[in-house]
Amino acid sequence: MSDEQEDDIILAELDDDELVLQMHDDLYDGLKEEIEEGVNILLERGWTPYRILTEALVAGMKVVGDDFRDGILFVPEVLLAANAMKAGMFILKPLLVETGAPKMGKMVIGTVKGDIHDIGKNLVAMMMEGAGFEIRDLGINNPVEDYIAALEEENADILGMSALLTTTMPYMKVVIDTMKEKGIRDDYIILVGGAPLNEEFGRAIGPGYRHFPLPARQCNPRPGC
Numbered sequence: 329m330s331d332e333q334e335d336d337i338i339l340a341e342l343d344d345d346e347l348v349l350q351m352h353d354d355l356y357d358g359l360k361e362e363i364e365e366g367v368n369i370l371l372e373r374g375w376t377p378y379r380i381l382t383e384a385l386v387a388g389m390k391v392v393g394d395d396f397r398d399g400i401l402f403v404p405e406v407l408l409a410a411n412a413m414k415a416g417m418f419i420l421k422p423l424l425v426e427t428g429a430p431k432m433g434k435m436v437i438g439t440v441k442g443d444i445h446d447i448g449k450n451l452v453a454m455m456m457e458g459a460g461f462e463i464r465d466l467g468i469n470n471p472v473e474d475y476i477a478a479l480e481e482e483n484a485d486i487l488g489m490s491a492l493l494t495t496t497m498p499y500m501k502v503v504i505d506t507m508k509e510k511g512i513r514d515d516y517i518i519l520v521g522g523a524p525l526n527e528e529f530g531r532a533i534g535p536g537y538r539h540f541p542l543p544a545r546q547c548n549p550r551p552g553c
């Protein structure tokens with residue numbers, strides 16, 4: 329969309345449906361200030377924080393995720409979109425705590441030892457948070473001990489691991505095997521992700537592989553999901 333056309337749109341003059349669609353476009357274009365404005369307008373119109381999160385932000389990010397997967401969007405655009413989404417989440421987060429979005433469970437997530445690629449992990453954490461999961465984000469470069477300690481401390485339901493390098497993805501198996509040795513593997517749903525992973529790898533290391541975006545309802549609530 330050209331700047332001229334963009335200038336013509338006054339968000340406050342759009343009706344709710346038009347505004348939500350415009351916010352999807354603005355997220356796609358990484359327009360942080362417009363997202364903040366849209367969120368505030370919907371709040372003023374009486375939308376619940378949870379409805380704004382799911383219908384305006386999460387639904388918009390799904391388009392971004394799909395287009396990234398399909399090679400239509402590239403890393404810089406995804407980063408901008410994630411940044412805009414974060415700005416919207418920043419407004420909504422305290423309100424969500426107050427109003428209580430449905431709680432789906434607790435997830436511990438981090439990139440595996442040796443891997444510092446965290447863009448995808450951050451996106452997944454944000455989307456899971458948007459879907460109602462409480463997130464303990466361990467950041468990058470996590471040894472197995474950190475995952476296990478956090479799972480126990482948090483009494484978590486889900487472990488999420490991310491790896492972007494062919495040299496670091498085998499570490500996921502180290503984590504899963506250690507969990508098996510300790511007899512705690514079946515206490516958790518394990519999700520793995522990262523560009524080099526595929527379904528075959530997922531089956532080989534244990535957990536069923538799910539490609540992001542992952543709507544919570546698609547996650548089969550049993551070990552091995």
Ligand code: B12
Nearest residue numbers: 443444445446447448488489490493494519521522523540
């Ligand atoms: C950005 C980037 C970097 C940045 C990372 C910045 C950051 N903060 O993340 C920097 C510059 C630091 C970097 C460094 C390196 N990189 Co790099 N990097 C990339 C690049 C361009 C994009 C990765 C990315 O962010 N994609 C966008 C996100 C959104 O996608 P994603 O991570 O795949 O996540 C999606 C899914 O996979 C999934 N997902 C991800 N995690 C999880 C977790 C769960 C639980 C679930 C359910 C889903 C899920 O959901 C996400 C959304 O759809 C890729 C190339 C590429 N096009 O992939 C190379 C790439 C991954 N890097 C590569 C390499 C080699 C390196 C270096 C070794 C380079 C070097 N010689 O130093 C270092 C390694 C550093 C290290 N130890 O980790 C190679 C890996 C090759 C290989 N076969 O292993 C790639 C493929 C580039 C290439 N073609 O050679 N890199």
